[in-house]
Amino acid sequence: MRFSSRPAKLALVTAAAATAVVATSTSASAASFTVSAKVNKSDCTSQSSPYKWWGGGPSSASAYTYRPRGTVVICYYKYRIADSDRRYDYWAVSIVSKWRFSDGDPKAGARMFQNIKSNVGAxxxxxxxxxxxxxxxxxxxxxxxxxxxxFFSATVSPRICKGYTVKRSSYSSKYARYTSAKAGGLRVVDTVYTQKVPKGVVPKYNLSVGVPRYEFKWTGIWNVTSRIVYINRNKF
Incomplete structure (x- = not known):
């Protein structure tokens, strides 16, 4: 997959608040909207030097050998939504994390997080x-x-292996938090948060992706401890 910083494409999608699965393709991009939306800002971590991640299953003599592992690249997009409202503006922000699985057991634990927090309440x-x-x-x-x-809908296009889940664990008028227990089953995690704010206000977003880097200690077997390292992009 190639990440793009071009403006979001228009999507003719009618969506309810619940999940809608409407199409299949072999690539992923940033969020799309049913109204005109302009990319206000975008940024990506290095694709030539991606962050390494690794997880671990239950403590055992073979836990280290079979630990799931790979790399991740993260992109961020901020959108100004076109509207005719004289009192309010509409903004959106998305995180797209691309996970490469290189070796190990994809079903072993490797918890990740994806967090979006605004400095303005909707x-x-x-x-x-x-x-x-x-x-x-x-x-x-x-x-x-x-x-x-x-008055609009926002669509993302994740790429996740069959049976794996990305859970929205909490959200409010200022934030959204996501998690998945097994990064080995992820390929692209794509999430978007949108909000209505006072006219002329430009929200600042603190964005973070929690990358699994589990700890291993040998005591006759490999003892595995969950450890998460956060990659932060603040005041975006």
Whole structure:
């Protein structure tokens, strides 16, 4: 997959607040919207020197050998949504993390997180975030997940192996938090958060991805301890 910083494409999608799986393809991109949206800012971590990740199963003599591992590249996108509202503006931000699985047992534990937090609370209770989604596709297929917010919908295109889930563990008028227990089954985690704010206000977002880097200690067997390292992009 190649990440793009070009403006989001328009998508003719009618979505309810629940998950909507509407298409299959072999690539993934940033969020798309049913109205005009302009990329206000975008950024990516290094693709030539990606972050390494590794997890670990239950403590055992072979836990280190079979630990799931790979690399991850992270991209961030901030959007200004076109509207005719004289009192309010609409903004969206998305995180796209691309996970490469290189070796080990993909079913072993390797918990990851993806967090979005705004410095401005949404007005009139108008906000939305990508819901929990479970894949029924192969590791090479994307699927669309849409969410409705106000007068438009926002769609992301994750790529997750069959049977694996990205859970929206919590969200509010200022933040959304996601997690998955097994990074070995992830290929692209794509989440978007949208909100209505006062006219002229430009929200600043603190964005983070929690990368698994489990600890191993040999005591006759490998004792495994969960450890998460956060990659932060603040005031985005």
């Amino acid at each position: 007005r009139s209770n108008v906000y939305a975030a990508t819901p929990t989604h479970k894949s029924n596709r192969t590791c090479s297929q994307t699927f669309d997940v849409a969410v409705q917010v106000g």
